[in-house]
Amino acid sequence: MAVTRVPSEQLSFRSANTGEHLLDTYLEDAEIAGQRLDQLMGKLFSSVTGEIDAFTFTYDSTSGAEKMNLRIGGGATNEIASFTQLFTDLNNFKTTALSDMGVKQAAAALSEANALASENSALAAKGASQTAQAASETARDLSQTYANQAFATTPTTIGENILVAQLFGSLFNGSSLNA
Numbered sequence: 712m713a714v715t716r717v718p719s720e721q722l723s724f725r726s727a728n729t730g731e732h733l734l735d736t737y738l739e740d741a742e743i744a745g746q747r748l749d750q751l752m753g754k755l756f757s758s759v760t761g762e763i764d765a766f767t768f769t770y771d772s773t774s775g776a777e778k779m780n781l782r783i784g785g786g787a788t789n790e791i792a793s794f795t796q797l798f799t800d801l802n803n804f805k806t807t808a809l810s811d812m813g814v815k816q817a818a819a820a821l822s823e824a825n826a827l828a829s830e831n832s833a834l835a836a837k838g839a840s841q842t843a844q845a846a847s848e849t850a851r852d853l854s855q856t857y858a859n860q861a862f863a864t865t866p867t868t869i870g871e872n873i874l875v876a877q878l879f880g881s882l883f884n885g886s887s888l889n890a
Contacts, residue, residue, distance in 0.1 A: 775799075 722734040741748045757764040767782040777794040 724732045724734045724737050726732065738748065741751075743751055755763060755765045765783060767788075769780045769782070769788065771778050771780065775795060777798050778790050779792040779794070780788045781791045782788040
């Protein structure tokens with residue numbers, strides 16, 4: 712029995728998005744740069760996982776030559792960004808920050824030592840102040856005692872002196888010894 716075949720130029724393909732096409736023309740239009748549709752799809756999808764594999768980013772961390780690379784499909788790897796200056800600047804900032812931190816730590820240690828010395832001086836001054844206050848209170852008490860003694864004995868002493876003056880005054884009145 713003979714099989715009747717329809718030539719591909721006569722098969723129509725109807726797309727819900729783009730309308731009706733001849734299948735032969737549609738498939739030929741899908742070929743780009745002389746590559747078959749399966750070759751083009753192989754550039755976009757992994758043949759192992761079926762995942763999209765169109766772009767591959769890699770990072771080269773070689774010191775002084777840090778850069779990011781991009782590979783599209785199976786093509787060549789191209790540098791898309793250089794980070795050399797960025798990492799140089801970051802390392803300079805880190806060095807400066809560490810140096811500044813050392814200076815700040817030294818200043819903090821000096822400040823701590825000065826604060827401790829001030830605290831010790833304040834404690835010594837407080838001790839001296841308390842000693843001076845105690846000496847002042849003792850001097851006050853002694854002066855009060857002496858004042859009380861003087862107040863208590865002053866009328867007696869004045870009276871004795873008046874009596875002596877009267878005795879000597881009348882005794883020596885008219886005498887050649889009278890001054």
